[in-house]
Amino acid sequence: MPAVLLRHVLQLLLPIALLIQPLTQAAAAEEIEIEQVHVESSDEGYKLSATYNFELNHNIEDAINHGIPMYFTTQVEMTRPRWYWFNETAVNALRTVRISKNLLTNEYQVTVLGGVQRSFNTLDEALALLYRPTRWVIAERNALKSGATYNVAVRMRLDLEYLSKPIHLNALNNSDWRLASDWKRFPFKAE
Template sequence: MIRRFFLWFWLAAALASVLTLAMPAAHAGDVEIAEANLEYTDEGYKLAAVYHFDLNRSLESAIARGIPLYFTTEIVIRRPRWYWLDERTASATQTIRISYNVLTRQYRAAINGSNLQQSFASLEEAMSLVRRPGRWLVAGPDALKPGELYSVALRMELDVAQLPKPFQIHSINSSDWRLSSEWRYFTFRADGK
C-alpha cells in the first residue's frame, strides 16, 4: 500500500515537471517602451511616452463583446542620496479605459481623472491613444529641485484588477490577459525655474 502511494507520488511529480517544461513561460515584456522623457512646463513636469504592442485575439474579442480594458501607466521619480536610501520625490499613475459601444459601433477611450471621452471608428484608432498618450502631469512645478539629477522608473500594463470579477479570475490562469512592460529606468536633470 505504501509502495503504491510512493509510486503514484513520483509519477505525479514527474508528470508535473514535464508539463511545466512544456508550457510556454509567462513573462513581462509584451509592451515595449519606445520613448520616455520628462518635460518641464509652467504646470509642472509632464511625461511624454510611446509604447509599442499589439493586442492578441483574446483581448480584441473581449473588447468586441463589450468588456472594457484598462491600461495603466505608473511612474516613480526618486532622488539618489549617497548617505541613505533614495528619496521618493513623486509618483503618479494614469489609466486609459478602452471600450466598445455595440449600439453606436464606436470605440471609446477615457482617461481617469478626466471627464472627457473620445470616440473612434476603429479599435486601432482607439489604441493609438494608449500607444501614444498625451503628455500628462506627473509632478508639480516645485516637486523637483532645479539642477538635481533624478532617477525615473516607468512601466505600463493591462490592469486586470479593474476587469469584471469573472475575468479577473480567468486572467490569473490565462497568459492572453498578461500584457505589460518591464520597468524602464532613465535619469533626468530637473530644469525648473
C-alpha cells in the same frame, strides 16, 4: 563515431527547437514595448511624453469587441539617490486609460480616468491613443529640487484590478492576459 552521435542528437533537438520557436515569438508579441520616453519641464509642471508599441492578443481584442472594458495603467516613479538613507521617492504617478466598445453605437471609447473621453470608429484608431498618449503632468513645478538628478522609471500594463471578478479570476490564471512592459529607466535633471 562522434559525428554519428552528434547527428542523432541534432535530429532529436531540431523538432523540439521548432516547437519552442512559435512559443517564444508569441510571448514576445504580447509585451508592451516602450519605444521612446522622456520628461520635459513646462509652466504647468513636469510632463511625461512616451510612445508605446504592442499588439492585443485575440482574447483581449475579443473581450473589447464584446463590450468588456480594458484598462491600461502607466506608472511613473521618480527617485532621488541619497547616500545617507533610502532613496527619496519624489513622484509616484499613475494614469489609467479605459478602452471599451459601445455595442449600441458600434464605437470605441477611450477614457482617461478622471479626464477626457474620445470616440473612434475602429479599434486601431482607439489604440493609436494608447500608443502615443497625450503628455500629462506627473509632478508640479515645486515637487522636484532644481538641479537635482532623479532616476525615472516608467512602465505600462494591462490593469487586471479593474476587470469584473469572473474575468479577473480567469485572467490571473491565464498568461494571455499578462500584457505589460518592463520598467524603462533613465536619469532626469530637474530645472
